[in-house]
Amino acid sequence: MRKMERLSSIYLVGVFIVLYAPIFYLVYYSFNSAGTMYSFEGFTFDWYREVFCDTRLFIILLNTIVIALLSSAISTVIGVLGALAITRVKTKRFRNALLTLNNVMIVSPDVIIGASFLVLFTMIGINLGFGSVLISHIAFSVPIVVLMVLPNLEEMSPTLIDAAQDLGASRWDVLTRVVIPYISPGIFAGFFMALTYSLDDFAVTFFVTGGGFSTLSVEIYSLARRGISLTINALSTLIFLVTLLLVLGYYIISKQGAKPGKAGVRE
């Protein structure tokens, strides 16, 4: 039994090492003055300096952040409305149809979403660039928001709404003072997921971005196709740190939000 335990911890540690090795490999060589991803020569911050001095890269970074924040905010609104709509649909068949269509978007491979949106935008006549990227990011983030909000709405007792209405709340009041506060953990989780979807996306953006507009993922791809450049390493170290902070922040906030009995209580 002892031996089994030791074997199992070796296995787990092995998986951990393999999962994290590439990330730390990137980070390690981002300080290499030799400019290659092998044979560490000396310690340098040059590549980081290059990242911060590159105005083109800075604009691309801004683009990425603006797209991520705008698309996740808008898709959260549409997604919450969608979840509200789904819970209100009484016919089971219509409801299932809506949920299936919602899931189709979630399981669709990025290539299909990208290619079909490219066709769609060309048909309608939307120019490829900021607008098309923003619209696609909104479009593929909506279903995940719906899925995050739906469980919260379904567990909400209808008596809460009845009570509010009995006490004279208007429909708008019921929505903003009772329903929205109750489902706020779901809304928050949905917004966060939409944010990461948008920041992570490469394939869809790659299809619908024209020549002039680029996000970080697309830029890294075109840099990486040209071969190794330690600027990417420096950039990825920074992205890694930001991701870590985001996940940590999300974890802390969702822990607080999950405390029972606080829903809808104003402090």
Added chain:
Amino acid sequence: MQGRTRNIYLIPYMLWIVLFVVAPIALIMYYSMFNIDGAWSLENYRRFFTPVYLSMTLRSFWYAILITGFALLIAYPTAYLLTKTEHKQLWLMLIILPSWINLLLKVYAFIGILGFYGPINSFLRIIGIGSRQILFTGFSFIFVAVYIFIPYMILPVFNALEELNPSLVDAARDLGASPWATFRRVIFPLTVSGVKAGCRAVFIPALSLFMITRLIAGNRVITLGTAIEQHFLVTQDWGMGSTIAVFLIIAMGLTMIMTENGKLVK
């Protein structure tokens, strides 16, 4: 009263569904019926069934099956051992964390790791095998893809294992089942839903990834995704690209139906 609110909420959501779910799929099907000169024909479908495209499709499926299989082989024991650890939620989060990091960066790291002067080749030199070309082979593609997909396989399997009632395992042991028999007859059948969910999460992307094939496998491996990207963005043959996309959508539908069964049984 109720009817009016329902309609108001439905409007933006239905608009989204029609515009971005129904219309794009319909457009892909529509475009698949035009040849490269823009004339209406079923030529693309005929071309798809020529040996060139058929072998490409079969190979893409074979790669996806291998990737899913290896990912499951590594992920299942990991998930199982995770459920046995103390602080398992923390460990799980640490396993999931790498999957939050941008895919491209991890793939980019492997260009260095698997490269001719990279650590893997140095290791091979030290143990006397000598360096060899690892990058731009089918092996490197499978290796990196499995690496990318492991967390997506661990998560559903872990959740299924967590739902498993431990007294069932104890009962099997008390009744004299060997550990292997317990696994084969009790644990695995009861966690099949998680395995199916994991396979779905890995198989469809494995068919359609084009970025890993481009960066890691050179042009050695052509998946359905690579072919679609090639037709849409390089050769500008949208009709043929759409035809391949139609078959990818069919594959996706079939995968979903096959992996959905688990839930119905449960």
